[in-house]
Amino acid sequence: MKLIIGNRSYSSWSLRGWLAAKQSGLSFETQVVPLYGAGWDEAKLRLDELAPSHGKVPVLWDGEAVVWDSLAILEHLADKVGRDRFWPKAEPARAMARAMVAEMHSGYGALRSEMPMNLRIAPFTKAVSEAVRADVVRILTLWAEARARFGEGGPFLFGSFGAADIFYAPIVARLRIYGVPVPGFAAAYMDAVWEHEWLQAWVAAAAQEPWAIPRWDAAAQG
Helix, strand or coil: CEEEECCCCCCCCHHHHHHHHHHHHCEEEEEEEECCCCCCCHHHHHHHHHHHHHHCCCEEEHHHHEEEEEEEEEEHHHHHHHHHHCCCCCCCHHHHHEEEEEHHHHHHHHHHHHCCCCCCCCCCCCCCHHHHHHHHHHHHHHHHHHHHHHHHCEEECCEEECCHHHHHHHHHHHHHCCCCCCCCHHHHHHHHHHCHHHHHHHHHHHCCCCCCCCHHHHHCCC
């Protein structure tokens, strides 16, 4: 398999797709496509690797199957290796995990806009809007419920690392980068995600990438 991703410092969707591939336990190759360089709008349409997604990342090539969108990639891999590798076994926990992942996949527009993932900048405290505060409160409420109801088996949302943690990993990065205060249970969960060997490998690889997107760096700190 080959997974096409964007710049690790910025591409939260690529991070989700890559973590899903790691969670599958299957062997895969990673190819980075630098986003938003000179002539990007034209170049992305000429890249065969991105053709099925019309220039978006991540894209998973698996033999004759091509899958884009991070949630679709996760579900494709879950079908290959067994859904229990990604989702809780118990039906109540699995139902909540799926709902949380779907909400993450489609929601939190204010947080995404005002607090873009950017691993190139040093953490700082950023003033945010009421809409972002509402998104953060909603996320923390979901984390608290998942941990309280289903988190006894380990430090992650449903005990062991799984789909929900994969999808909320970029949120962990954002809350750290922008200095958002969180209660103790959330800080402990965030530490567990941030210190996970896969996330640390992603951060280390991001630090080695030469590409910068100045307008995104400026927007993150603005």
